[in-house]
Amino acid sequence: MVPELGHFALIIALGLSAVLFVLPLWGAYTANTTLMYSGRSLATGQFIMVSIALACLGYAFLHDDFSVSYIAGHSNSLMPVYYKISAIWGGHEGSLLLWMFMLSGWTFAIAMLSRSLPLDMQARVLAVMGFVATGFALFILLTSNPFDRILPMAPLEGSDLNPLLQDPGLIFHPPLLYMGYVGFSTVFAFAIAALLTGKLDTAWARWSRPWATTAWAFLTLGLALGSWWAYYELGWGGWWFWDPVENAAFMPWLVGTALIHSLAVTEKRGLFKSWTILLAIFAFSLSLLGTFLVRSGVLNSIHAFANDPDRGLFVLGFLGVVVGGSLLLFALRAPVVKSRPGFNLFSREALLLANNILLMISMLTVLFGTLFPLIADAMKLGKYSVGAPYFNLTFTPFITMVCLLMGIAPFSRWKRSSGDSIRRNIKAPIIISLSAAALVPLLLGKYTTIAVAVSFVGVWVLSTTWTDLLVKSSHKAGFSKGLKQHSLSYWGMIIAHTGIAFTVLGVGYTTQYSDEQKVRMSIGQPVVVAEREFTLESLDKVRGPNYIADEARVVMRKNGRVIREFKPQKRRYLASGQIMTEVAIAPGFLRDIYIAVGEAENISPNTRPMRIHYNAFVRWIWLGALLMAVGGMLAVIDKRYRKRVRTADEKSPANATAISGAQ
Structure with missing residues (x-):
């Protein structure tokens, strides 16, 4: 019942x-x-x-x-x-x-x-x-x-x-991801409502901005948790695989990032109205596209939910109605959406527009790599697989330029800004970033071009962000008083940009300084990985509520001293008979030690294949994402978003009384 x-x-x-x-x-x-x-x-x-x-x-x-x-x-x-x-x-x-x-x-x-x-x-x-x-x-x-x-x-x-889903990650990851995914429907609704009225003044941008930022913050948390879940659950030791379904959630995040910055320009300067409307439409449309990809059966992914073409056709039809209808409405209303651009090359508007364009290009590279195998297959061109080499090659240059411009934008002014003023403020960050690029790879023991570039870009974002805070807090009445005068939205920007710096450094350093060794371990025989000694002490049978497992007990020593004990498992679930890897991780701020036990082989019962990972700085990736989400939430609770915003019509004395009476 x-x-x-x-x-x-x-x-x-x-x-x-x-x-x-x-x-x-x-x-x-x-x-x-x-x-x-x-x-x-x-x-x-x-x-x-x-x-x-x-x-x-x-x-x-x-x-x-x-x-x-x-x-x-x-x-x-x-x-x-x-x-x-x-x-x-x-x-x-x-x-x-x-x-x-x-x-x-x-x-x-x-x-x-x-x-x-x-x-x-x-x-x-x-x-x-x-x-x-x-x-x-x-x-x-x-x-x-x-x-x-x-x-x-x-x-x-x-x-x-x-069994992949029998994990605490399932409790939190989908709700957080959907909060962000679905949350962009609110900004889409505001954009369509504004197009219906034909009155795209700064008020609608003010109304939309907290909803867009909230959705973006939740999507950031959802993506980070999904990355963390894949890291410890799949047993491969990786945090991102450019899987098509991962990409389906990442693309709305890229457009959402562009959207929240474009809304700031529209709200403060009344510019980029058409662009902001299109970003709102695209952000939600990409969420619907992700739904189609996951549920249509066109993708072969461990994340995909369904394999039913009828369901896919329904979502595809709905996607066509939403995207086609909204773009048609935009085309009809475009003539009334007017902005009067009045800014120079070094103004904040120009820099934010450049970053918006770069973010959209980044999204398009991901979209092309995700959809190309499907398009090629549909056109009978053969089976293609687009993997990490393509995405790393095409995505990295554009996102690097985004980070470089991100460091300059805070020092620019609205409408007009001089190159001399910007150069004066970025001198110290340039020196700090160049020093980090020269010294950090030496300290970490591996000097490569990528390590140098990552050190420069990550420290550039970090140093420019905090230099901006220092400059804007310099006050005749004292630095502490200057700090107190900043709004929550400004603090949100500082924290979010700091998070981006940590994520950039984490991604780059874990790629450059991690180590993986596949070893065959016998009980009592130590092996050395990343200057640490690992010894398999025992192999035991254990039972869980709905599985049985082979559990390896591995002890890690450094300089003869026991540092950590690991208990990775190879589980067999009773109902389905599926075999799953349960890894053991020793977390750390600068590195993770990660052990996964392999399948039993036709060798000695006291021997097992193992994979031991030394993952450098990997937690900085998720720390950065957490800081981004916190920054977004701080911006949302800024008190100015709780104030009543009057539209252009309401500001007109002739209409104010009529509108007030209607409400």
Whole structure:
């Protein structure tokens, strides 16, 4: 009965979404305040219904209701409770329900937290969100219903969740990733609402900016957690593989990064309106493209959820409607979107525009590498595989230029800035960066061109960021007073750019200074890797709640002293019989020691193949991502975003009274 209740709640959510699309939009068109106000109630009802559906699916998982097809395929009575909960979104149907839940949550947030918006603008934004929700609710109910029953003979036991997903990463990674992925629907909705009115003044950019930054921060956390999860779960020792599905989440992040900076220019200077609108459309469109790639079966990836062309065609059709419709609306409204550019070559506007273009080019290189094998296959040109060498070669130069310009932009001024002023401020960072490029590779023991370049670029971003803080905090009344005068959004920028510096250094140094050794270890016989001695002490059989494992106990010594004990495992899951590697990691700020046990071979029972990794600076990658997300969140809570922003019409004395009365 509970699954039927969840199914019924989804049907009601579909109806509310459709009404949310129609009524507030018609109310805004006819200036009917009652219909416009209905958007808030409809958004609340939609969120409640989708929450009920998600709760019903969770209840069925916890009670091992294997008569539900989705649960029978993704759960097992032996699974721990926390994995049963995370299994709700561990497969295609449940992950779509999570997507719908996030979408309804963002819609509800706009309804509750955007009451300072003009009523007609909020009504249009909620209507666009209702349109998107209608599409996804139809997708779930018509092609991917998580509540479908197996009747009349339900299985007594489930087939188990994919062992790769039986990990705490599944609990946090998809919700965080979807918060960012789906969050760009809010900026898309604001952009379409602004196009519908034809009034793209600075107010809509101010309204959109906190929503865009929040979505970007969550997507940053989701990508970082996915990278960390792949690092310790897959057993390969890598943190990024340029997998097509990884790329599908990375591309919206690149466009989102360009978007939040373009919104700043539009808000402060009233420029780049058309460009900002297009970035908002592209950010959400790439999120939908990622959904198509993951769920259509066109990709061969360990991250892909589904292999059903019918589902893929539905998403592709919806993607065509959203992208085609929004671009058509943009084309119709483009003549009224006017900006009067008034800035010179060294102004902040020019530097931010250059960085935006470079970020878009970076995204296009990733998009081409991701889609080319699909296009070539569809055109009968043969089977192609695009791997890390292509992405590293094409992506790295552009993102390097982004970092170099990032260091200059803080020292420039809006509208007009002199080259002399910029040169004066970047002298110290240049000296610091060149010194780091010369000395750090020597200190780390490996002097290569890449190590020199990484040291320069990473330290350049770090030194320019903090030099800017130092310059802007210099105050006649004292440095400490100058620090206190900065806004939260400025501190957010400082922290986020610091995070980028750490990520750049982490990526470069872990590539250059890591070491991997494949060794065959026998009990009691030490091997040496990265100036450390590793000894296999024992091989034991252990049992978990739903698996049995071969566990190796490895002791690491340095200079004869025991530093760490490792217990990597090779697990066999009872329900599916799948074999999984469970690595052991000794974390550190400057390095990780990472051990994975290999398959048993036809050799001595006291011998096992092992992979021992010395991963230098790898944690700086995730530390940087965390700092970026913290910086984004600090910018969002800046008090200026809680102030009422008047539109151009509201600033007009003739219209102020009428608009006030309508609200």
